Amino acid sequence: MRVGVLTGGGDCPGLNAVIRAIVRKGEAEYGDTLLGFTDGWRGVMDNEFIELDIQTMRGTLPRGGTVLGTSRINPYMDADGVDRVKATIEANKLDAIVAIGGEGTLSCSAELHRAGIPIVGVPKTIDNDIGITERTFGFDTAVAIATEAIDRLHTTAESHNRVMVVEVMGRHVGHIATWAGIAGGATLTLIPEEPFDIDDVCATLSRRHENGRYASIVVVAEGAKPKPGTMDIPEDEFDDFGHIRLGGIANRVASHIEHRTGFETRVTILGHVQRGGSPTPFDRVLSTWYGVAAIDAVHDEAWGQMVALVADEVVRVPIADAVKELKYVNPQLWETAQQFFP
Numbered sequence: 330m331r332v333g334v335l336t337g338g339g340d341c342p343g344l345n346a347v348i349r350a351i352v353r354k355g356e357a358e359y360g361d362t363l364l365g366f367t368d369g370w371r372g373v374m375d376n377e378f379i380e381l382d383i384q385t386m387r388g389t390l391p392r393g394g395t396v397l398g399t400s401r402i403n404p405y406m407d408a409d410g411v412d413r414v415k416a417t418i419e420a421n422k423l424d425a426i427v428a429i430g431g432e433g434t435l436s437c438s439a440e441l442h443r444a445g446i447p448i449v450g451v452p453k454t455i456d457n458d459i460g461i462t463e464r465t466f467g468f469d470t471a472v473a474i475a476t477e478a479i480d481r482l483h484t485t486a487e488s489h490n491r492v493m494v495v496e497v498m499g500r501h502v503g504h505i506a507t508w509a510g511i512a513g514g515a516t517l518t519l520i521p522e523e524p525f526d527i528d529d530v531c532a533t534l535s536r537r538h539e540n541g542r543y544a545s546i547v548v549v550a551e552g553a554k555p556k557p558g559t560m561d562i563p564e565d566e567f568d569d570f571g572h573i574r575l576g577g578i579a580n581r582v583a584s585h586i587e588h589r590t591g592f593e594t595r596v597t598i599l600g601h602v603q604r605g606g607s608p609t610p611f612d613r614v615l616s617t618w619y620g621v622a623a624i625d626a627v628h629d630e631a632w633g634q635m636v637a638l639v640a641d642e643v644v645r646v647p648i649a650d651a652v653k654e655l656k657y658v659n660p661q662l663w664e665t666a667q668q669f670f671p
Contacts, residue, residue, distance in 0.1 A: 330355075330424040331362045332627055333417075334381065336395040337369035337403070337434030341453050341467035342608035343616035345389035345396055347429050350620025352381045359628060364421060369430070370437065371402040374413040376420060390617075391607045403437040411444055418446065425627045429453050431465070432652055435635065439649040442633035449626045450635035450648045451619050455603060457504040458655045461646045462637035466619065469611040471498065471603040472508045478599055479513030479546055486544035492534060492586055492594040496579035498603050499550030503658050505603070506550035511666050516545040518666055519582070521552040522657050527560045527582065531589040537671045538592060547586070549579045560585060618643050 334351055336344050348365065355361035363381040366372035379385075379397070389396060404410030418426070425447045428438040431454035438450050452459040457468035475497045486493045495515075497505045503520025510518035517533060519525045530547070537543050555562065562581060579596045587594040608616065615638065622636040622643045634645040 330359065330627065331364070331422055332624070333364045333366055333373065333378070333421070333423050333426040334397070335366040335369050335373060335426065335428055336397050336399045336453070337428060337430035337437075338399060338401055338453070339431070339455075340394045340399055340604055341455055342393045342470040342604070342606065343466035343612040344394065344399075344429060344453065345386070345392050346608060346613050346616035347451055347453070347466070347620040347623070348381065348396065349386040349389050350617045351427060351624045352386050353383055354621050355624045355627075356383055359624065361624070364423070365397045368398040368400040369402060369434065370404055370410075370414070371400050372397075373417050373426070374402075374404055374407070374410055376417045378421075390613060393604075393606045393608065401433060403433065405437060405440065411441065414441065414446065425449060425632070427451060427623050427627065431456070432459060432655070435459065435648050436652045439633070439652060442648065447630070447632045448648075449623050449631060450651070451623050452635060452637060452651065455505065456499055456502055458502040458657075459651055460654055460656050461651045462635075462639065464615060464638050466608070466612045466616040467604075468504065469615075470606070470609045471505050472512065473609050474603050474606070475505055475509035475548075475599060476512040478597065478602075479509060479515060479548065482546060482597060483514070483544065486546060489593065490538075490544060492545045492547065492583070492590075492592045494547045494549060494579045494583040494586070494594060494596045496549050496551055496577075496596070496598040496600075498599070500552045501655055503550040503553070506548050506553075507658050507662060507666050510548040511669070513546065513548070514669070515548040517670055518548045519553040520550045520658060520663075521554065523663070524554050524556040525559075526556050527585050527589075530582070531586055533671050534586060534592065535590050538590075545592075547582065549582055551578060553578055
C-alpha cells in the first residue's frame, strides 16, 4: 500500500516515535511505501512531502518535535481545500492517510472521512484531553517537566519564604496541572474545570503562613478562570485559528496574592518548555504502540478509526466519537488532589 503520514497542531514529544513505528512495520512487514507530508494538512493540500523509510527514521525515537513539521492549517479553511487533498491522494495513488494530532487535527480527520477519504487517526496532545483514550502521548513528558520545575521551585521558595505561582499548559482541561500539582506537592492547584475564588486562595495561603515560616507553590493551568465577579480579567482574544490566546493568568493571580496577603510572590510560566525535548520512556513506548496499531488499522481498512489506549490495550474507536467532547479531569483524582490543600 501507499500511505501518507502527517503531524498536525502543536508539536509534542513522541511524534517522531509514532512516525518511526508506522514506517518500521509498514516497510518491513507490509512492504508499504510511506510518504510524509510536511507541515500537517498544508503539505497535503500543496502536495509537499518527503519519502520515509527505515533508514530515514533512524535515531528519531528519542528526538522531540516532528521531522515532518507541523501547522494548525486544515483543508476546511480554504474553499477548495478538500478538493486539493483529494487531488494529492489521486496524484500519489495513496491508499490511506494516517493523521497524527490533537482535537483540531482529529476533528478535521473525522470530517474528511465523511467526505470519503480513507483515514486513520492517532491521538496526540500534551493536554490529554482527547475523549475515550486513557492517555495521549506527550502528556507524561509534560507532567514530568512540570513536576521537575515545581521540585526546583520548592527550594528557592523555602529559602525566601515566598509564594511561587507556576503556570502550566491546559487550555480547557487541567490534567497537567492536577498531575504535576500532586506529584510536586503543590499547596494549591487551579484548573479550568473548577473556577476559583481569589479570596479563598489568599485566605488559604494566609492560614498556611500565619504560624511560621512556610513556602507555598500554587500551580495554575493556563485556562483557569476565576468565579464571575471575584477577579477582573481581560476580554478573551482569539488567534487566526479561533483559539483563545492564553497565558498570563499566573501573573494576575500572583499580583492579587501579593497585594492581599503581603507575601512576596513570584511567577514562573513554563510555556513551550513543556512541549520540547525528548519524550519520557512511557511516551516513547505509547507512541510506538500507537504507530504499529495505526499501520495495522490501515491494512484492515479501518477508515475513520482512531487508535486509543483503553484498559491497558490499544484498540480502535471512531474518530468522531473521540472528538465529540473533551476529556476532563477525573473527579476522583481531583478529590485526591484537594486532600493536600491547606
